[in-house]
Structure formats: structure tokens, C-alpha cells
Amino acid sequence: MARTRKDARINTRSARTSLQQRKEPYWRSISKGLAVGYYKGATSGAWIAKHFTVATGRRKASLGVADDFEDADGIRVLSFDQAQAKARDWASLKAQEDTGEVQSGGFTVAQAVDEYLAHLTKVKRKPQDRTRAIAKAHILPTLGDVELGKLRHGKIKAWRDSLAEAAPRVRTKAGKPQAYRTMDESQQRARQATANRILTVLKAALNYAKSESRRIASDAAWVDVKPFSKVDVPKVRFLTADEVTALMRACEPDFGHLVKGALVTGCRYGELTAMTVKDFAAKEGTVYIADSKNGESRYVQLNDEGIALFAELTHGRSGKDRIFVKANDTTWKKSEQKRPMDAACEAAKIAGVTFHILRHTYASHSVMNGMPIEVLAAQLGHKDTRITMRHYAHLSNDFKKQMIRANAPSFGFGNKPGPQLVTKAG
Structure with a gap:
């Protein structure tokens, strides 16, 4: 279908309000063989992507909800720019899967962590007991079973926040219920600093999965999950x-x-x-x-x-x-x-x-x-x-x-x- 003038005007919320509802999406080409489509529904709009190559033919993918009535969050609700970025990531992933560069098929965070630890053990020539213990205690229980392709920015951010909000545990005798300390401001800062260190381990494993083992094409799920700021300024205690x-x-x-x-x-x-x-x-x-x-x-x-x-x-x-x-x-x-x-x-x-x-x-x-x-x-x-x-x-x-x-x-x-x-x- 040839692109009309209205088909190109989907980049702003105000431009999309004048479009008529129809079965066929309004398309806009963003690169050779790749287009972002806007589907005008009865109550809201949605973004889809379309990719064409001679070798694979035409493929489509749903990207997310358009920001017609909600502010974009970059996860579920997308602006036009975010839809473009997600479409490019999807097309890149498909292209790399086609050439065998990216290995798909349900590869999980736990598997990514294992690969990363094996790499560290080989490079540093010693078991990574401390890093493995951090992953086992703080990363794998929540994220271990999640497939890399299903990771989302919001899930990783919520996980990071939960680490920072968890009160420190008090050592208790066997058989007694676990007790927790009440956190003051300094302890909250310390917990955020701990969350930052654990986040560093997760991101290192995921970056290795993307850049070295080629398990996923995009780092969009975790690249913008930032560490807490101004929490790791140490107060050094030393003996007189x-x-x-x-x-x-x-x-x-x-x-x-x-x-x-x-x-x-x-x-x-x-x-x-x-x-x-x-x-x-x-x-x-x-x-x-x-x-x-x-x-x-x-x-x-x-x-x-x-x-x-x-x-x-x-x-x-x-x-x-x-x-x-x-x-x-x-x-x-x-x-x-x-x-x-x-x-x-x-x-x-x-x-x-x-x-x-x-x-x-x-x-x-x-x-x-x-x-x-x-x-x-x-x-x-x-x-x-x-x-x-x-x-x-x-x-x-x-x-x-x-x-x-x-x-x-x-x-x-x-x-x-x-x-x-x-x-x-x-």
C-alpha cells in the first residue's frame, strides 16, 4: 500500500488525533525495509513494526501502546521515538538470529549469570565465590527464571528498589523467626549502596550476554536502570x-x-x-x-x-x-x-x-x-x-x-x- 500524506503524520499525539479509525495501520518508513505502524483503535492506538528482506519476507511485531492518552513510560506506553527505537532493536535481533549471531530460545538470567561467572573464573583463574554468592542470594531468586528477551526495564528497576528497601537482617538462632533492624537514614544509604553493588553484578552478566555470547541484541531493559546516587560516600573509621x-x-x-x-x-x-x-x-x-x-x-x-x-x-x-x-x-x-x-x-x-x-x-x-x-x-x-x-x-x-x-x-x-x-x- 502506498504511503499517503496522513500515513506519515503519526509522530505526534496531536497529529494522530485527526486520523480516522481503520483496519490497516498508518505506516511510516524509518529505514530500508523497516517501518513503524500506528493502528488507530476505537479507544486507543498501538504501535507495530514491519520488516521486509528478500531472504525472510515480511515480518510484523507488536511494539506497545501509543501515548495517545497516557504519558510514555518506555515500557508499555511508547512515544513515536520510543516505538522507532524498539522497532530497530527488534529488527536487529531478528537479523542476528537469522545469521546465528544471537542465540535465542528461552535463555534465562540464571544462564547468563552462569556464563558470566565461567568467563570470570577463566580470566581471573580462580573461583568467583563472592560474586556467585551475591547472585545466588539477591539476583536468581527474583530474576533467575526470566528469559532475556522478556526482561523489562520496569521489572529490573522494581527489583533494584526492593533490594534497597529490604531492612537488614538480625542474626537469629536456629528455629527462631527472622528479625530485621529498623533503618535510619545512614542505614538506608548503606542499603542503597549495597543495591548498587548487586546491580553492577547483574548488569555485568547481562552485558556479557549481549556483547560476548550474543544471547540478546538489545540492552534496552537494563541500560537505563541507574544506581542510586550519592549513597556510597564512605565515612572511614580508623583507630587512633x-x-x-x-x-x-x-x-x-x-x-x-x-x-x-x-x-x-x-x-x-x-x-x-x-x-x-x-x-x-x-x-x-x-x-x-x-x-x-x-x-x-x-x-x-x-x-x-x-x-x-x-x-x-x-x-x-x-x-x-x-x-x-x-x-x-x-x-x-x-x-x-x-x-x-x-x-x-x-x-x-x-x-x-x-x-x-x-x-x-x-x-x-x-x-x-x-x-x-x-x-x-x-x-x-x-x-x-x-x-x-x-x-x-x-x-x-x-x-x-x-x-x-x-x-x-x-x-x-x-x-x-x-x-x-x-x-x-x-
Whole structure:
């Protein structure tokens, strides 16, 4: 059917009101072989797409409701521009299915997550236990059975919001009903930050399904689901010198070694407990981290205090021995640091401190003593300086302020003169 003048005027709500109701849609070509159609119904309008190629012939698809009487939401109700975009995505998907590039057939979010985790395991050469646990707890129960082709922006957004609105669980004894904490503003911000991290895992898996394994042609369902803003600004807690002294006095000897190791290296609990004697190089003053959180190895430089501690703990021991062991010479297991840390903090009357705070303590005092952010990032194993800056830049700025006030030259006209100018140029 040849396109009439009225057929082309479907791009605005006002233009569509003058159209007559009819069985045949009003078509508008948007690219070669592809057209968007507007069907004028008795009570509302609808968008459809039509695609023609010599190889496949003519195909049609329903796109959604036209925004004649409701504002467009980009999901169910579409504007003309949104209908065009959806038509192009549909045509692209069909073309890629025809060539075998996109694998259709009910591929689910759970399968996409499995593929992505297998990819990460291969690239990083280690099991992705933490990422897998996040997916199992927070992604798969709600979205796991959904086919990629049936994912919708609204469903993913509602899932993200539900993560942020869920109150933190309180640890309860077996057989007791699950209890939840009442959230204040800071806890709500923390829950939104957690939702952002989980959303990152989902989007990474879906992006891999689109770009690498070619399971879906369009990322329209998730690309515009944004993380919550201004929620992940950390308030870094670190120990003062007096708190460190009090904590060390309260620790059992074997746990005290582990605490000292964290304070002189800034290493994570898992990194410390995996260290073996051969990882310490006394001559170079370093300790080697074979497997860090981001999957990369690194060397941590030690100061004199750190070298002395590691030399004491490794003296006369086999290279395969773990450096940090419990009093009965067994290795520290996952999460075994919590009970002794809580006990030591209670005895020392220190509140709001976990083992991870020891890492913040090392980093915070390093920056306040003048360590450049770039050097600290390498010590901590951050992939780039953005994470380090986000946590510790304000402490670096305080240090710079103090150094400027103490060392910037004085010209003699202020009430509180600083260092005097030299009398002769060097």
C-alpha cells in the first residue's frame, strides 16, 4: 500500500488525533525495509513494526501502546521515538538470529549469570565465590527464571528498589523467626549502596550476554536502570594511636599477631591468613600477596616495624608454613576473625570496629603522614586510584593543609609569621 500524506503524520499525539479509525495501520518508513505502524483503535492506538528482506519476507511485531492518552513510560506506553527505537532493536535481533549471531530460545538470567561467572573464573583463574554468592542470594531468586528477551526495564528497576528497601537482617538462632533492624537514614544509604553493588553484578552478566555470547541484541531493559546516587560516600573509621594500644593489650597472642600484620601492611584478613613464610622477603622488605580480592597479585612494601614483625614470625620456619596461625598451630579459617575481634574490642572498650577497620587504620595514617595516594593504592591493591581517592582523599587534603600552613613562606606583614624568606637566591 502506498504511503499517503496522513500515513506519515503519526509522530505526534496531536497529529494522530485527526486520523480516522481503520483496519490497516498508518505506516511510516524509518529505514530500508523497516517501518513503524500506528493502528488507530476505537479507544486507543498501538504501535507495530514491519520488516521486509528478500531472504525472510515480511515480518510484523507488536511494539506497545501509543501515548495517545497516557504519558510514555518506555515500557508499555511508547512515544513515536520510543516505538522507532524498539522497532530497530527488534529488527536487529531478528537479523542476528537469522545469521546465528544471537542465540535465542528461552535463555534465562540464571544462564547468563552462569556464563558470566565461567568467563570470570577463566580470566581471573580462580573461583568467583563472592560474586556467585551475591547472585545466588539477591539476583536468581527474583530474576533467575526470566528469559532475556522478556526482561523489562520496569521489572529490573522494581527489583533494584526492593533490594534497597529490604531492612537488614538480625542474626537469629536456629528455629527462631527472622528479625530485621529498623533503618535510619545512614542505614538506608548503606542499603542503597549495597543495591548498587548487586546491580553492577547483574548488569555485568547481562552485558556479557549481549556483547560476548550474543544471547540478546538489545540492552534496552537494563541500560537505563541507574544506581542510586550519592549513597556510597564512605565515612572511614580508623583507630587512633591510643585505641591501637588498648586493642593490642586486649588481644590473645595468636590473634594479636594477625592484628599487627594488618596494621603494618593494610592487608585484608584473607590475604594475611593465606601468606606463607616464603612470601616474606626480608632483604627486599616486602611480602607477596599471591591472590587478592581483584584477582591480581602484588608486593606490599614494609617499614622497619613491619620487617621486624615478619622476621620474628617467620624465623626458623619452613617456607610452606602459614605465617599467621592460631595457638594450636592450625590455620585461620574464613570469618574466624570476628569472635576474637569482638572480644578484644569489648575488653578494650572500643566501639564500631571490625577487622577491616585495621586496613582503614593503616591507610588513613599513611595518608596523614604524607604517603601519596598513588603509592597507597598500590599498597592496598586497588586497581586504580579512584577507590583510594574516594576513601582517603579528604585525609590527604588535611595533610596538605597542615604542610602548607607550616611551610609556606611568610612575607612579614601578618600577625602570625611562618618560615621566613631566604635572603639570597640559591
